[in-house]
Amino acid sequence: MNAPAVINEFAKMRHLKVGVFGLAMVVAVVALALFALVSNPDVDLGDSSAWNALLAGMSLGIPLVSPLLLAVLASRQTDMEHQGNGWLLQATSGLTPGGLCRAKFMALGLVVAVLTVVQSLLVLLAGKVLAGILPPAPLGHWAGFTLCMLAVNLVVLAMHILISAKVENQLVALGIGVLGTLLAVFSQGLPPVAAHLTPWGYYSLALAADYDVSEYVTLPLAYPSIAALTLVAALLFTVFTSRFDRQEA
Amino acid sequence: MSSPPVTPPVVTPPVVATENLTKTYGGRSVVDDLNLSIPAGCVYGFLGPNGSGKSTTMKMLLSLIQPTGGRVQIMGRPMTRGTRRELLGSIGSLIEAPPGYAHLTGAENMRLVQRLLGLNREQIDDAVRTVRLQDQMDKKVRNYSLGMKQRLGIAMALARRPRLLILDEPTNGLDPAGIEEIRGLLRRLADDGVTVMVSSHLLGEIDKTANVLGILSQGRMIFQGTRSELMTASAPDVIISCSDPQAAVATLRPFDARHAGRSDVAIPALDDQQTAGAVAALVGQRIGVYGVRRDEQTLEDVFMSLTAGGGL
Numbered sequence: 001m002n003a004p005a006v007i008n009e010f011a012k013m014r015h016l017k018v019g020v021f022g023l024a025m026v027v028a029v030v031a032l033a034l035f036a037l038v039s040n041p042d043v044d045l046g047d048s049s050a051w052n053a054l055l056a057g058m059s060l061g062i063p064l065v066s067p068l069l070l071a072v073l074a075s076r077q078t079d080m081e082h083q084g085n086g087w088l089l090q091a092t093s094g095l096t097p098g099g100l101c102r103a104k105f106m107a108l109g110l111v112v113a114v115l116t117v118v119q120s121l122l123v124l125l126a127g128k129v130l131a132g133i134l135p136p137a138p139l140g141h142w143a144g145f146t147l148c149m150l151a152v153n154l155v156v157l158a159m160h161i162l163i164s165a166k167v168e169n170q171l172v173a174l175g176i177g178v179l180g181t182l183l184a185v186f187s188q189g190l191p192p193v194a195a196h197l198t199p200w201g202y203y204s205l206a207l208a209a210d211y212d213v214s215e216y217v218t219l220p221l222a223y224p225s226i227a228a229l230t231l232v233a234a235l236l237f238t239v240f241t242s243r244f245d246r247q248e249a
Numbered sequence: 250m251s252s253p254p255v256t257p258p259v260v261t262p263p264v265v266a267t268e269n270l271t272k273t274y275g276g277r278s279v280v281d282d283l284n285l286s287i288p289a290g291c292v293y294g295f296l297g298p299n300g301s302g303k304s305t306t307m308k309m310l311l312s313l314i315q316p317t318g319g320r321v322q323i324m325g326r327p328m329t330r331g332t333r334r335e336l337l338g339s340i341g342s343l344i345e346a347p348p349g350y351a352h353l354t355g356a357e358n359m360r361l362v363q364r365l366l367g368l369n370r371e372q373i374d375d376a377v378r379t380v381r382l383q384d385q386m387d388k389k390v391r392n393y394s395l396g397m398k399q400r401l402g403i404a405m406a407l408a409r410r411p412r413l414l415i416l417d418e419p420t421n422g423l424d425p426a427g428i429e430e431i432r433g434l435l436r437r438l439a440d441d442g443v444t445v446m447v448s449s450h451l452l453g454e455i456d457k458t459a460n461v462l463g464i465l466s467q468g469r470m471i472f473q474g475t476r477s478e479l480m481t482a483s484a485p486d487v488i489i490s491c492s493d494p495q496a497a498v499a500t501l502r503p504f505d506a507r508h509a510g511r512s513d514v515a516i517p518a519l520d521d522q523q524t525a526g527a528v529a530a531l532v533g534q535r536i537g538v539y540g541v542r543r544d545e546q547t548l549e550d551v552f553m554s555l556t557a558g559g560g561l
Binding site for chain 1: 308311313314315333334337338340342344345346347348349350351352353357360361362364365366367389390405406
């Protein structure tokens with residue numbers, strides 16, 4: 001890992017409003033989770049299914065918010081290289097385009113990891129403190145859900161960094177982000193096989209809870225599928241960035 | 250008694266040397282069999298019309314593009330993917346548009362370069378002072394003029410204190426004052442021992458700065474040498490002022506003489522011996538010879554005549 005290149009990516013985030021976009025991502029997910037809890041009069045705060053309401057709210061909120069915001073973050077961080085002749089500047093300083101993409105992923109990936117964990121913890125805290133849910137939280141399932149959402153978020157982020165690096169017109173990247181949002185939300189209603197076809201479909205495989213007939217129920221997380229997605233994405237990201245390394249300026 | 254040992258003359262190897270450097274795209278040669286030689290400490294003017302292969306050559310020197318054929322030697326070492334990273338530490342460059350992240354200030358941009366190359370603060374401050382940008386460093390780059398962006402790009406290239414500086418059309422789009430400022434900067438850098446390679450499609454922009462010239466046309470090197478060698482290589486017309494130019498043109502027809510206004514007759518590609526013969530022929534015909542001189546031609550004329558035909 002090229003540490004100075006990663007630190008530089010954090011330095012480049014100045015004036016890019018990364019904090020504002022990150023805050024929007026967290027606030028939107030927390031608000032949607034709490035809305036799922038308070039909007040349903042059947043939810044009993046003395047019953048452990050109340051936690052399922054929050055998990056279900058997050059399971060809808062993250063696919064609704066993340067794909068587009070991840071596209072925006074990746075686009076803003078990558079477009080500057082097209083606009084500022086940064087690819088050549090870095091290449092003539094010994095940092096290849098592939099290395100630059102990897103540095104961007106490390107820096108933005110850390111930001112996305114923090115945001116994903118923070119929004120998950122905030123919902124947990126809100127359930128305990130604000131809503132006053134009495135039974136203990138299902139911490140194992142909660143952690144598994146957070147981990148799965150983080151994995152899918154990072155895969156989508158990596159894909160968007162590659163798209164924004166390859167296609168100079170960032171409207172294309174943002175358009176794909178909008179399409180991803182639709183796929184992420186609507187794949188919850190599709191059979192699991194269809195959800196496996198695109199990276200955004202995996203948000204529905206990380207569904208932690210859902211409303212079933214008259215109450216919120218826990219759903220099993222598709223760990224093997226999400227682990228497979230992560231491995232394949234890591235491999236593809238390595239292959240593509242290595243190709244960028246050999247690409248002529 | 251033994252004779253004193255003979256010290257061989259010190260021959261400084263060129264900072265940049267290419268051997269049959271070639272780049273083709275889909276069967277079309279963009280750079281063709283190029284043999285560059287850039288002596289240490291000079292300002293090398295790399296000239297050629299747009300699309301003649303200057304930028305491609307410079308990118309091959311920096312290993313940003315892989316040559317289809319031939320070799321590149323930088324400071325005596327082959328430039329390959331393996332040596333590239335190390336050699337780039339001694340090469341500053343400005344290729345195509347000036348770099349700079351518009352949403353950051355000049356100082357923030359310089360800090361990125363400092364961190365990436367592991368430079369100290371003094372190196373950054375020196376580079377900024379060299380391009381006289383120290384009063385503009387807190388301004389965002391999006392608010393810079395083109396000239397300021399060019400200078401920031403050069404400061405980024407200079408920060409590593411390079412032995413070789415490669416600048417691709419650094420005066421592009423600048424006003425006359427900006428061009429003069431870049432010229433002065435290049436002269437100062439060369440005085441400090443930095444070897445500068447600077448490309449342009451306009452001879453006038455680097456004519457006064459470069460002491461060695463390389464002229465590229467359609468990917469081929471059509472001239473390489475000093476300014477005076479260039480003038481010699483393209484011998485100007487001999488102009489003979491005489492009493493009867495019509496008769497003189499008729500007498501000198503074998504030399505392709507032509508009437509050149511008033512009492513002048515112009516004869517192309519004539520060496521000194523032939524000039525003496527032409528004068529003798531005129532005198533033999535009882536035509537009064539008032540004066541003989543070489544036509545004055547600017548370097549621009551030479552450049553245009555060399556590049557227009559695609560080669561010598």
